[in-house]
Amino acid sequence: MRRLSREKGVGLIEVLIAVLVLSVGLLGMVAMQITAKRNSFEAAQRSIATGLSRDILERIRSNPGEVATYVSNLGGESITTAPASCNTGICTPNALAQRDLYEWEQLLDGAAEKITIDGTEFSAGGLVDPRACITNSSGVVTVSIVWKGVAEINNPTASSCGEASGLYGADNKQRRLMVMSTFVTDL
Template sequence: MSFKRNGFSLIEVMVSLVILVIGLIGIFNLHIVSKQGSFESFQQTQASYYANDIINRMRLNVSELSNYGSSAGTKYTSPSSTRPKECSNANLCSTSELLAWDLYEWQSLFVGDLEVSSEEGSVGGLPSPEACIFVNSNDVTVVITWQTVRNFNASNENYSDLVKLCDSSGAKRRIYEVKTAIY
């Protein structure tokens, strides 16, 4: 009896390898997009935290509410170079000293000055952040924008007029806006 054994030809092996490589490239690209989306989600969570942080600070210092921002908006990009009196407890500072400390500490947080690596410098915060605080009577709006890794195919046209006043345009700018009332 003679058995005829057929194996894979070289062409079948090459076609199989091409299909495998194309599949692996697709999986690799999916992994990259997933990582970028996860990072942008993390940045959005940080922006939410920073906006709520300053709102909570404002709630604890209501008598200075109008000095945290203005009806036209007060823009914050980095903390002042002079460190104000540290207020670890509201009873140790006057309301104006607490205002200065709140703004200094908040800005240090969102630009990353409070998280520092010996090799890389600032590692926390958001990349190229800008924040605006609008205070109109008891209505408060906080807008935070930052630079991200991917282009965003939208403009700030669909956002509120306050976002537009904060000058948040750019293909890679992300925007987080929160409105509340403080009494």
């Protein structure tokens, strides 16, 4: 009888060990969730940059006589005045190129999606601190888009677009880069 009475219930040590094991498991799950969220955000930014690169290259291909007009450095609302819309009337190829650049920069900056926080309106779409460089070298049009990533990595070297902006942390370690090229012939 005495032996049974001493073995009743759960000891305090056993409860503490169970709580410790459960806590370590939960902390591991939280860390995994944070990493997954960060990687998902980085992937979404890369997808946006890829879509934007393809978009402007298609606009340039559809207006090949104005390749020189498309060559520019954009981002951070560098085009402040909207050129006339070409949707309602006939545009010259040059006017179409200027409108394309304006619309594309609006997409780059996320100006189409707005959110209001404490009475102040912010852009909610697009990329984080984007910059874009469009170059032309003998018909090879290259679009370089950079944006601010979450984690620090080595600064990509395929293009110097946006490096001097000071937006991407120490030594540009938060700088992400998407470079896409195509050949455009003047008809």
